[in-house]
Amino acid sequence: MARIPAGLLRVDGRRSGCSGRGPRAAAVRRGQGMRCLKVTARMRRQDLLRTQRPPLLWVVLDEAVIRRPVGGSAIMCDQLARVVEASKPPCVEVQVLPFAAGGHSAMGGSVTLLSFENAPDVA
Template sequence: MVNIRALDPSASPLDYYAYELCRLREAAGLKQPQLGDIIYCSGSLIGMIENTKRVPTRDFSERLDAALGTDGHFSRLVGLVLRSQLPHWFQAYAEMEARATFISTFQCQLVHGLLQTEAYARAVFGVESPDALDASVAARMDRQRVLTRESPPVLWVVLDEAVLLREIGGKKVMRDQLAHLLSLRDRPWLEVQVLPFSAGQHTGMAGSFTMLRFEDDPDIHYSESNDSGHMTANPQVIKERSVGYARLQAEALSPRASAKLIARVMEERYGKQPEPDGRAVA
């Protein structure tokens, strides 16, 4: 059992969440197992979150608010907690991304984070961050909420064809990921294009990058390496990268042709998966 006096709510958003959970649970006269029964989870999970050993999810927080009558307190707080789980060098970008009205991105290695399925994200993070896997995946999924808000940003994504062919997490994970991309094509504010190998050399060969546009603030160019990110509003960089991105869009397949290619790769490369007895199933 956690001792609320041992918690320092000023240490981090997660510590503050744990402190508030412990404080308000005790104020309601509930023990951890009793609260767990109410919100359909184990008392040990409540304990791990109160001890900052587990990161809460948004669903957990919403059920907590309903059980304790806290008027959205934990639902609001969990956003800060999940954002704090992002790499420190990425947090500033995530805040800017959440405020952008137009996001245009070129991705040469992976599906963009805003469009990743949970299984795909889990496979990506599992390579180098297995100890913080659940927290990393939860933070990425929560970041995608920007796409379902009342007024979402325009999102234009150009994917190198290699992204479709690089098998992340296995055939089923890739099939589901490509199916997810296809499921988004009817959204009027979201477009996906594929830059085919036949385009040859192109203006994105230096690597993935993203452009953020805002209503009242200067545009931002963002790029990253393995363990750092770089944002700039330098007008010359913005001009050069804007032209470069326009060229990528012009050289890429149209959104309709891109969807056909994604569907073909999904069926031909990831469509038939063997069962344990060796038989192929669709």
């Protein structure tokens, strides 16, 4: 159960300053090196959903992900728009588990299941 948007659904690095050109972006990258590397890697992984044979991405978000304000209203608006946009291709399924569902087995953290065509599933 995701308590934050999955990396493939998060907004890009424009607001973080990790992407872009110029002296400001370069300074941000120098000061936040590891963070910027992670943002850049996440943005590249998002490109996988736009390939000729994209993987199936099925995400179940806790309702708190869309209710809890993080980073201010502009970032939340961008984030929610990103989730909606990312969920449009047929290879992406996004579900929200409502608070009303009560307790569930994934409350302890997130679960990742990888399925392969010619190999067993991995959790």
